[in-house]
Amino acid sequence: MSRIPLDPATSPSFPKAAKKSLGDQQLRRNVRHATDVIQAKRKKMVEERDDWQDLRESGKQIREHTLRYLDQYLEEFERNCTAAGGHVHWARDGKEACAIVTRLAKEAGASEVIKIKTMTSEEIHLNNALEAEGIMAVETDLAELIIQLGEDQPSHIVVPALHKNRHQIREIFKQKMGLENLGETPADLAEAARSYLRHKFLTVPTAVSGANYLIAETGGVCIVESEGNGRMCLTLPETLITVAGIDKVIPRFQDLEVFLQTLPRSATGERMNPYNSVWTGVHEGDGPRNFHVVIMDNARTEVLADEEGRQTLHCIRCGACQNACPVYRQTGGHAYGSVYAGPIGAILTPQLQELHHAESLPYASSLCGACYEVCPVKINIPEVLIHLRHKVVEKHTRGIGKLNPEAVAMKVMANLFRSEARFRAAQKFGRSAEKPLVNREGWIGWLPGMLGGWTQARDLQAMPSETFREWWEKRDKKEAR
Numbered sequence: 001m002s003r004i005p006l007d008p009a010t011s012p013s014f015p016k017a018a019k020k021s022l023g024d025q026q027l028r029r030n031v032r033h034a035t036d037v038i039q040a041k042r043k044k045m046v047e048e049r050d051d052w053q054d055l056r057e058s059g060k061q062i063r064e065h066t067l068r069y070l071d072q073y074l075e076e077f078e079r080n081c082t083a084a085g086g087h088v089h090w091a092r093d094g095k096e097a098c099a100i101v102t103r104l105a106k107e108a109g110a111s112e113v114i115k116i117k118t119m120t121s122e123e124i125h126l127n128n129a130l131e132a133e134g135i136m137a138v139e140t141d142l143a144e145l146i147i148q149l150g151e152d153q154p155s156h157i158v159v160p161a162l163h164k165n166r167h168q169i170r171e172i173f174k175q176k177m178g179l180e181n182l183g184e185t186p187a188d189l190a191e192a193a194r195s196y197l198r199h200k201f202l203t204v205p206t207a208v209s210g211a212n213y214l215i216a217e218t219g220g221v222c223i224v225e226s227e228g229n230g231r232m233c234l235t236l237p238e239t240l241i242t243v244a245g246i247d248k249v250i251p252r253f254q255d256l257e258v259f260l261q262t263l264p265r266s267a268t269g270e271r272m273n274p275y276n277s278v279w280t281g282v283h284e285g286d287g288p289r290n291f292h293v294v295i296m297d298n299a300r301t302e303v304l305a306d307e308e309g310r311q312t313l314h315c316i317r318c319g320a321c322q323n324a325c326p327v328y329r330q331t332g333g334h335a336y337g338s339v340y341a342g343p344i345g346a347i348l349t350p351q352l353q354e355l356h357h358a359e360s361l362p363y364a365s366s367l368c369g370a371c372y373e374v375c376p377v378k379i380n381i382p383e384v385l386i387h388l389r390h391k392v393v394e395k396h397t398r399g400i401g402k403l404n405p406e407a408v409a410m411k412v413m414a415n416l417f418r419s420e421a422r423f424r425a426a427q428k429f430g431r432s433a434e435k436p437l438v439n440r441e442g443w444i445g446w447l448p449g450m451l452g453g454w455t456q457a458r459d460l461q462a463m464p465s466e467t468f469r470e471w472w473e474k475r476d477k478k479e480a481r
Contacts, residue, residue, distance in 0.1 A: 005125045006153050008353045011337025013360040018335040027163050031155075031332045034162045035323040041269020042320065042374070049265075058258045059377040063314035066250055067304060073216040073249045074295065080219025081293055084281025091296040094124030100294050101126060101208060101241055102133045108239040108290065110135055110206035116223065116230040117141035118210025119157060119317055120243050122339040123352070124298065126208070137208065138200050140229040142193050149176040155333030155341060158267045158319035163332050197229065207237040207288075211244035212316070213259065214293070217252045220280035221293065224263060224273040231275050240279070240288040246300050247313040259316060262376035266318035303351045308387040312347050314377045319344075321371035321381060327364055336361060343371035347384040355391060362388035405450055431463050438462040 011017065021027060046052050066073055078088040089104075091097035105113055113130065115137050121127065127137040139148045143161040147154050150172040154160030161169070166186065173192050174182050182192055209230065213222040221242050223230050234240060250256070256278075264270040282291050303309055322328045322342030333341030338349040338358065346365055350358040362385045365371075371381040397407045416422045437444045443459040446452070454460055466474075 004153075005122065005128060006334070006337055006339050007125070008338045008349055008357040008361075014335055014337070014364045015360060017337060018331040018364070021331040021335045024332075026165075027332050028330065030163050030165050032329055033165075034156075034159060035329050038159070038269055039323050042265060042323070043269075045265040045269050045271060048271075049261075055258055055262050056376055056378050059262055059316070060314065062250065062255050062258060063377050067247070067310060067313055069251075070246065070249065070304065073251055074246060076216040077214050077219055077249055078295075080217070081281065082219070084219050085283075086219065086281045086291040086293055089292060089294045091294055091298070093298050094296065097124050097243055097294050097296040097298070098126055098129035101243060102130055102135065104239070104241050104292050104294075105130065105135050105206055105208075106133065108206045110204075110239070112136045112138060112200075112204050113206045113208050113241075114138050114140050114200050114204045114233050114237065115144075115207065116209040116225070116233045117144050117160070118208070118243060119339060120210050120245055120296065121208065122154065124243075124296070126243065138197075138204070140197050140200065140233060141225070142190070142227055142229070145193060145197070146172060149173070153334055154339060156319055156322055157317050157340065157342070157344070163334075201229075201232045201236055205238040207233040207240050209233060209240065209242045211242050211248050211293075212263070213256065214244055214249040214295070215253055215256070215278070216249055218278075218280055220253070220278045222256060223275075223277045223279070224260070225275050225277075226268065226270075226273060228275055231277055234277050234279055235287050237288055239290040239292075241292045241294065242279075243294045243296060245296055245298065247315075263316055263318050266320040266374065266376040299352045306351070309347070309351050309384055311379050312344075312351060312384055314379050315344055315348065316377060317344075318376055320374040320376065321379075324370040324374045326366055326368065326370070331364075336364065343381045343385075344379070347381055347388060350388055355388075355395070359392045359395070362386075362392060409450070427463070427467060431465070434462055 049055065081088050089100045091100055111134065113135060115121065117139070130137050139145045143159055144154070146152075146161040146164060146169050150164070152161070152164075156162040166184065166189065169189055170182060170184050173179055173189060177192060177196055179192055182188060209223060211221045212224050215222060221244070223234065225231075250259070260272060260276060264273045279287070279291070282289060300313060303313055319342070321344050322333070325343050328342040333345075336342070336345045336349070338345050338353075338361075340348045343365060346361040350361055365382070365385050367382045367385065369382050372379070375381065395401075396404065401407060416426045434444060437446065439445065442462045444462055445455060445459050447455045447460065
């Protein structure tokens with residue numbers, strides 16, 4: 001039942017994938033409606049707080065401090081988790097993390113595991129790795145269940161099935177659950193999912209979860225969610241295996257105070273998540289008997305070493321930047337070719353993957369700054385996008401790359417901008433050269449060669465008959481007479 005996961009190494013570039021998404025009117029309507037609803041709720045909840053900017057600043061400072069002393073806090077988490085009866089495993093990359101989880105599941109005698117929604121497991125394609133070893137992973141988050149049953153791919157960090165509407169979900173449930181007489185109200189769909197999952201919760205003895213936070217001070221794992229499925233996965237199975245990136249650690253239990261206020265407001269426009277679970281080791285007569293935490297690097301230390309890109313690791317996976325992004329709102333998430341879509345995906349994916357697998361993503365942004373304004377931990381996403389664009393340009397202009405047409409064109413433009421005389425001459429040349437292409441309304445609908453990219457999806461307005469500088473100079477001369 002595992003689907004083909006989103007993989008930047010095999011996905012088409014963003015411009016190609018986005019063009020396909022732009023032609024899907026139903027997808028665009030679904031994404032626009034869902035993001036409009038979430039943004040309106042978020043705005044209302046944020047405006048309730050007079051100290052919202054203080055909370056954002058606190059979140060930023062906690063994340064900065066944690067990353068500065070990350071090695072110490074990870075070791076502290078391991079000590080305290082082990083002392084509480086948990087087992088900590090370290091994985092250098094996704095392949096190693098998958099191997100550890102598979103081994104632990106086999107040791108538990110599992111042929112099936114229930115899962116809480118976890119972006120980290122999507123990042124490393126854990127479901128497929130388990131299935132290859134004969135272990136079926138069953139998603140219990142409602143949106144993830146819809147994606148899994150529909151053999152689809154997630155398109156949003158918080159709401160993975162955001163691109164599906166109610167009628168499409170009903171058809172999936174009817175076909176995959178064999179419910180011919182299924183009603184079409186939200187309550188009908190929720191009841192169908194509840195009945196389907198309840199049997200799994202009561203019979204499958206092994207669970208896999210992600211983690212919103214690893215608390216160094218206590219060795220506890222915090223998971224926040226809205227449906228209660230996570231609480232069922234945490235409490236009912238005999239064995240619980242948690243997979244988390246090294247960036248998920250926070251120093252103190254008290255630090256949750258900030259994130260449990262900013263995360264739900266930013267993610268779903270709620271004052272708090274309905275279910276906030278903190279799990280620390282094992283306890284007699286309460287919850288799993290075996291508790292494992294797999295802490296994974298998977299290129300995060302390389303991101304940490306990059307002074308400008310480091311702030312990407314501040315992310316608390318709220319998805320607010322996706323809802324605010326004009327590019328994401330038009331294309332949806334699949335065009336990004338990664339489980340991390342939207343503005344945060346445009347900076348996270350190229351850094352976690354090899355850059356050449358995702359070098360079109362830093363350009364999947366208008367740099368309008370809307371993502372920075374809504375980020376609850378103040379990640380300056382436009383700044384990181386420009387940093388990554390610089391890396392892409394550097395890579396393509398090394399050696400013989402200096403001769404590629406775009407690099408040559410940029411050098412010519414740079415020379416023009418360095419000289420007022422050359423710039424004025426270029427403007428005059430441009431006005432003459434464009435004349436055959438300008439229509440009666442003063443627009444250009446087609447440009448030749450590599451310039452054609454400007455007119456593929458929009459018309460270009462013709463240059464004015466005189467520039468502002470020329471008009472100003474004429475005005476000065478008239479006043480001087």
